[in-house]
Amino acid sequence: MSRELKPYEEYKETEYDWLGPVPNHWNKLSIRNITELSSERNRTRNDLELLSVYREYGVIKKSSRDDNHNVESEDLTNYKLVDKGYLVLNKMKMWQGSLGVSRYKGIVSPAYIVCKLRKDLHSDYINYLLRAAVFKTIYNRLSYGVRVGQWDMRYEDFKNIKLYIPSKEEQDQIVRYLDNKLVKISKFIKNKKKLIELLKEQKQAVINQAVTKGLDPTAKMKPSGIGWLGDIPEDWEVKRIKHFSRVNPSINNKLKKINLEDEVVFLSMDKISDYGEIVQNELKQLKYVKTGYTAFAKGDVVIAKITPCFENGKGACLSKLNTDIGYGTTELVVLRPNKRVISEFLYWITRTSYFRNLGIEVMTGSAGQKRVPVEFVTNFQLGIPDVEEQNKIVKLIEEKISILSKLLEKVNKEIDLMAEYRTSLISNVVTGKVDVRHIEIENLTEDVGESFSDLDDLEVEDNDLLAEGE
CATH class of the missing domain: 3.90.220.20 (DNA methylase specificity domains)
Incomplete structure (x- = not known):
């Protein structure tokens, strides 16, 4: 965890073994207190984007991914309406953490659970909170079915989960802090993935050159x-x-x-x-x-x-x-x-x-x-070439590939460490294990909810981030 982060001064116990103590001044609310179930249907509208819920990304436009092979119904009249700031749950995948607060207006499968959120809450904070890895424990306990993979979670059970939430001002600060950190983390990972592609290209160049030219x-x-x-x-x-x-x-x-x-x-x-x-x-x-x-x-x-x-x-x-x-x-x-x-x-x-x-x-x-x-x-x-030269070529390829493979392994490990750091950072901040109220945060011009693929101009100190992750 970052050297700048310290715990709050006073804590209180909670009823959850997976959550542990929370800051003493945070308010206890059930999900029932902050949500209102919504069943508004699409009916005859044809101007709304089809949305989907991913455990990795939350609520996204279905058209933004090419790996979603679920086929939507030809008749979309019964699909549920979602507005910006609505909480959407894939009840069949909640045990994996498939939920999120939507940043888009659109429609979702009628099998999803859709909730309106209280207006006095920061919707991005609720998104961070309910998608935090630590909450998967309670989602697993509340999901049931014939076998894993077919578990289901009902809103009647979900709404009874107790949350511990700070003031709106503190929510705002937490969101600013996490947005700032996650942009930098995403930039770091993107740069490392570019390096991986370069190393793979170098591997291939070694093979091509040695095998075809000697x-x-x-x-x-x-x-x-x-x-x-x-x-x-x-x-x-x-x-x-x-x-x-x-x-x-x-x-x-x-x-x-x-x-x-x-x-x-x-x-x-x-x-x-x-x-x-x-x-x-x-x-x-x-x-x-x-x-x-x-x-x-x-x-x-x-x-x-x-x-x-x-x-x-x-x-x-x-x-x-x-x-x-x-x-x-x-x-x-x-x-x-x-x-x-x-x-x-x-x-x-x-x-x-x-x-x-x-x-x-x-x-x-x-x-x-x-x-x-x-x-x-x-x-x-x-x-x-003759067999003697073949042996020499094979020896050189194996030596160079071994070096490049070790570099690739190192870079992949750095990405894994940073992903683990990201997960733990979010959980620790939104559940009050660390206090970010005192931290000055630079203003971001990027839209954190969008893909981080366009953040090439953001300056990130890779070594500092790695040190925090470690």
Whole structure:
């Protein structure tokens, strides 16, 4: 917590084990005292924005997200009206914290609970308060149903929750403080995400350069005859993948040495990463996977062929497979290198952006079920060095990727720390664990309720924020 924040001088106990003590001068009110249930319907209006409630963002315009696949009814007359400052709850997801105070006028699903708020309250403070992570405990206790995921919460239970609320003046100060902090935190996270993209681009550049041009920048070059590839080192040979590997080969000769009761590694798609790592913690008896799955052997290379896994780079070199053979998802293409190429170099070929981008262009199938044709993999061609140089290229790629991966891990950890700090800061401030009344706050010109994507000109001291988060 920030060094500038201190607790209040006097506290009083509350009836909630999840809330703990609150400042002595804060007023106890139930949600019943500050809300009025609203069931006003849309009727024949067609000029109102469709709104949705996210646990991460609160109430937002449905059109602002492309990951909301809930289909609205063709008839919107029964949808509930929402005005600015109304509290909206997704009663089926309240156990996850899906609620918020709307900054928009619009309509929501009739399954949502809509409440008007008392006018003498700061609606942004109520939004911060009821969306604070600490409140999920009581939302879970008040939600019930047949099983998790289908829990429901009734307004009759919700309205009995007790709140401890400061004066309007103090609410205003808390909102100003949190708005100011969250803008800076969002800027910090945005900058770190930009850095992540740059590091990922650098990773890809390392792979592309080493696999297609080699390690010697002074090497004599020759035309490859392939438009996208350009020149290649003079002693490299242009080959198709089918010339130095077998595609979807048989493992029958290896099966003769294994009993049906023996266990083999099983790789579902989630066990394969975007950069070649595999999780080998799932073993299955051969008799259960011998048919209906993709077979592979130690030393093979596997490529995810279905969207979006192919585009994301899912695949792996299986030179360190824990069993001689294995099975996995049917959405894999398997390559078995011959003596002209080592497994690791073959894998990095499939991880170049050229291989992935050209594959995307020829994918077939319906949206969400597109696959790269095996023929594309078979006939993909590029320059191939001798095995000695392949080993050197693989060594360099692995060294540089390792360094960049450690940097990425560090940046992702910084983002996680800042997200945790944001969550704890909000809970601690709105529940009175720290006092912000004395803190001078700079004026913000940005609309905190909107996306923070346009805050490029805001000056933020990243190190100071990290120190607070730690």
